[in-house]
Amino acid sequence: DRPELRDLIKETFDLSQRTLKITNDILDVSKIEEGRFGYKFEEIDLIKMLKELVETAVPVAKQYSIRIYFDPSNIPSLNIQADQSRLGTAILNFIDNAIRYNVKNGKVTISVEKLTEKPFVKISIEDSGIGINTDDVGKLFQKFYRGANAVQVEPNGNGLGLFITRNVVKRHGGEVGHRQRRRLLLAT
Numbered sequence: 652d653r654p655e656l657r658d659l660i661k662e663t664f665d666l667s668q669r670t671l672k673i674t675n676d677i678l679d680v681s682k683i684e685e686g687r688f689g690y691k692f693e694e695i696d697l698i699k700m701l702k703e704l705v706e707t708a709v710p711v712a713k714q715y716s717i718r719i720y721f722d723p724s725n726i727p728s729l730n731i732q733a734d735q736s737r738l739g740t741a742i743l744n745f746i747d748n749a750i751r752y753n754v755k756n757g758k759v760t761i762s763v764e765k766l767t768e769k770p771f772v773k774i775s776i777e778d779s780g781i782g783i784n785t786d787d788v789g790k791l792f793q794k795f796y797r798g799a800n801a802v803q804v805e806p807n808g809n810g811l812g813l814f815i816t817r818n819v820v821k822r823h824g825g826e827v828g829h830r831q832r833r834r835l836l837l838a839t
Contacts, residue, residue, distance in 0.1 A: 669807055677811065683818045690734040690822060697729045697772065701761065704739055708746045712759065717750050721761040729765065729772060733823055741819040741827075744812045745776045751805050753780035771825070788829055792817040 682688040705721045712719050749759040757779040764773045783791065787798035795810040802808070820827040 672809075677809075679811075679815050683815065688737075688818070688822075690737055692732050692734055694730050695733050695735045695738075697731050697733070697774075698723045698726060698763065699728070700735055700739055701742070701763065701774070704743050704746060705761065707743065708750065708759075711747065712750050715750050715753060716755045716757075717753050718756075718758045719746075719750075719761070720758060723763060726763050726765060729763070731772065734819075737819045738823060741816040742774065742776075744816045748812065749776050749778035749780060752801055753778050783829060791829060792827070 679688060701721060701723065705719055708719060746759065746761070753759065759779075760775075760777045762775045762777075764775070765771075766773055781800050781804055784798055784800060787796075787800075790796045791798070792813050793810075794814045796814075797808050797810040817827045
């Protein structure tokens with residue numbers, strides 16, 4: 652019944668969630684570096700997985716006043732060999748970054764394109780956010796690195812998410828990069 656207690660409990664919960672995420676990220680980095688970051692590859696429907704990830708991200712996007720767009724009508728279904736849990740975490744990290752480092756009333760657009768010249772699918776995650784300074788682009792996927800403008804917008808990050816994401820995508824035979832938008836290239 653006491654609003655001040657409710658606020659304190661919410662702050663405590665949020666802090667414990669951030670602490671848990673940092674701990675899990677550090678454990679994941681350690682496993683990656685030791686070659687123990689296990690994968691279980693199986694056939695999954697990438698489009699179905701992306702729809703589920705977008706549904707997961709919508710409540711967070713609403714908190715930040717961000718609209719998410721994903722229209723897979725050009726590719727209604729696409730089966731690939733992947734570790735759904737690991738790949739889902741990597742893609743969700745990109746979506747989460749696109750939301751958190753966006754502007755109020757901004758948007759996040761997710762698109763999928765099956766490349767004809769290669770056996771790959773390209774997932775692009777574009778946002779209307781703060782962008783990445785040119786000086787920071789080459790360092791984006793390093794452990795513990797965070798761009799100066801990112802630190803100003805969201806001071807509580809740990810700089811491990813993109814390092815983990817890059818490693819997951821590489822393990823799936825793909826690439827990850829930044830070319831005016833976040834991009835994943837995965838083998839089909």
